[in-house]
Amino acid sequence: MDKQFVYDLLYQVQSGQTSVEEAFLRMRYQPYTDLGFAKLDHHRSLRQGFPEVVFCQGKTESQVATIMEQLALVHPVVLGTRAGPAAFQAVKARIPSAIYHETARAISIGRPESLEGKVLVLAAGTADLPVAEEVCVTAEAIGAEIERLYDVGVAGLHRLLDQLDRLHRADALVVVAGMDGALPSVVGGLADQPVIAVPTSVGYGASLGGISALLSMLNSCAPGVTVCNIDNGFGGGFAAAVIARRIARARAAGAAERSKAHD
Numbered sequence: 001m002d003k004q005f006v007y008d009l010l011y012q013v014q015s016g017q018t019s020v021e022e023a024f025l026r027m028r029y030q031p032y033t034d035l036g037f038a039k040l041d042h043h044r045s046l047r048q049g050f051p052e053v054v055f056c057q058g059k060t061e062s063q064v065a066t067i068m069e070q071l072a073l074v075h076p077v078v079l080g081t082r083a084g085p086a087a088f089q090a091v092k093a094r095i096p097s098a099i100y101h102e103t104a105r106a107i108s109i110g111r112p113e114s115l116e117g118k119v120l121v122l123a124a125g126t127a128d129l130p131v132a133e134e135v136c137v138t139a140e141a142i143g144a145e146i147e148r149l150y151d152v153g154v155a156g157l158h159r160l161l162d163q164l165d166r167l168h169r170a171d172a173l174v175v176v177a178g179m180d181g182a183l184p185s186v187v188g189g190l191a192d193q194p195v196i197a198v199p200t201s202v203g204y205g206a207s208l209g210g211i212s213a214l215l216s217m218l219n220s221c222a223p224g225v226t227v228c229n230i231d232n233g234f235g236g237g238f239a240a241a242v243i244a245r246r247i248a249r250a251r252a253a254g255a256a257e258r259s260k261a262h263d
Contacts, residue, residue, distance in 0.1 A: 009023050010023075031043045033070055035066060035067065035070065037063060038063070038067055040052060040067065040070055040071060042074050042075075045075060048242075049142070049242065049245070050077075050141075050142050050238075051071055051074075051075040051077070051078060051079075052071065053079045053080070053081060053138075053234065053238075054067050054068055054071070054078070054079070054080035054081070054083075054107075055080075055081055055082055056080045056081065056082050056083035056084070056087050056107070057081075057082035057083075059087075061086050061087045061089075061090035062090060064080060064083065064087040064090060064091060064107075065087070065090035065091045065093070065094050067080075068080055068091050068094075068095065068098070068107065068109065069091070069094045069095060072095055072109050072110070075110075076110045076113075077108070077109065077110040077111065077112055077141055078108070078109040078110060079106065079107070079108050079109075079137070079138065079141045080106060080107040080108075081104075081105070081106050081134060081138070081234045082105055082106075083100070083105055083106060083107045084105070085100070085102075087107070088100040088107050091107055091109075095109055097109060097110070101133060101137045103129055103130055103133040104130065104133035104134040104136065104137040104233070105130065105134070106133075106134060106137045106138070108137060108141055111141075112140075112141070112142070112143035114143065115140075115143055115144060115145040116143055116144065116145075116244070116245045116248040116249065117143075117144050117145065117171045117172070117241070117243075117244025117245045117246075117247055117248035118144065118145045118146075118147060118169065118170045118171050118172075118244060118248075119135075119139045119144045119145070119146055119147070119170060119171065119172050119173075119174060119237075119240045119241060119244050120147045120148075120149060120166060120167060120169075120170035120172075120173050120174070121135050121136050121139075121146065121147070121148050121149070121173075121174045121176065121237075121240075122149045122150070122152055122160075122173065122174070122175045122176065122183065122187060123148075123149075123150045123151065123152070123176045123177070124151075124152065124153030124154070124175075124176065124177035124178065124179070124183045125151055125153050125177075125178070125179075125202070126150070126151055127178065127200075127202045128176045128177060128178055128200045128202055129150065130233075131176050131198055131200045131231050131232075131233040132148070132150065132174075132176040132198075132233065133233070134233025134234055134237065135174045135176060135198065135233040135234075135236045135237035135240070136148065136237065137237070138233065138234050138236075138237030138238055138241070139174075139237040139238070139240050139241040139244075140241075142237075142238060142241035142242070142245070143241065143245060144172075144240065144241040144244045144245065145244075147166065147169075147170065149163055149166060152183070153177065153179075153183055154180075154182045154183055154186055157186070160183075160186065160187075164190065167187070167190060167191045167193075168191065168192075168193075170193060170244075171193060171243065171244035171247040171248060172193055172194050172196065172240040172241075172243040172244045172247070173187060173191055173193050173194065173195045173196065173240070174195075174196045174197075174198060174236045174237065174240045175187050175195060175196070175197050175198070176197075176198045176200060176233065176236070177197070177198075177199065177200065177213060177217075178199065178200035178201065178202025178203045178207065178210060178213050179202060179203045179204075179207060179212075179213065180203075180212065180213065180216055181197070181199050181212065181213025181214065181215075181216035181217045182216060184197035184217050184220060184222070184225050184227075185216075185217070185220040185221065185222045185225065186222075187222075188220060188222025188223065188224055188225040189222045194224060194226065194240075194243050195222070195224055195225045195226065196225075196226050196227075196228060196236045196239055196240050197217040197220070197225050197226065197227045197228065197236075198227075198228045198231075198232060198233055198235075198236040199213035199214040199216075199217055199227070199228075199229075199230050199231075200213065200230065200231055201230055201231055209230070210230035210231065211230070213230075214227065214229075214230055226239070
């Protein structure tokens, strides 16, 4: 259920167009749609500020297309992650406006009406870009302004130190790295914003499919570094967007209060 649906319904009750009983029934039967193979949670946007996101991996192309089509009937922005080209073609056949983000392996439908908060996404190397782009697509769909800072790994630390002003302009930072996973610790020692670390499965044999990077990030001595699961760009992007949105709203509320006091 989208927030606008609730607002419209409450206004209809207020104006007398809809009775309290009818509004209750409409809200009661809106929580989810049962497709047989999936139950779509339409109330998630009310609870968390964004609709249910479709994890496309493991689903058939038809299932992905049906789920995203049904979600798009209720929500203005819909996101599918870990989607291949075939799943995208199935979705686009039903929803021509759907966009495929090839590097991120994601499908998006619609865009937020406005952006709140800025998220800076850092990637250690080019091999980390699929996960970094999943971060970007996710955070942007939720409504954050995105800035990218790629190929700034610790093997050439001067590339990061040359961009410190960009770090300090962001509301939240997502740092994506494989190999030794050292970049989040470095960023955490330089920035005063929340730092969300996302380990990737990039690396040679001893990286153990990202476990080495994960453990390195979990053992970071830099304060304020929070760690997501291996290759979980979606989780990192979602968390960063929520943090940035709350910071932006608090900043706007503070500015409004100061303006009111000045008047």
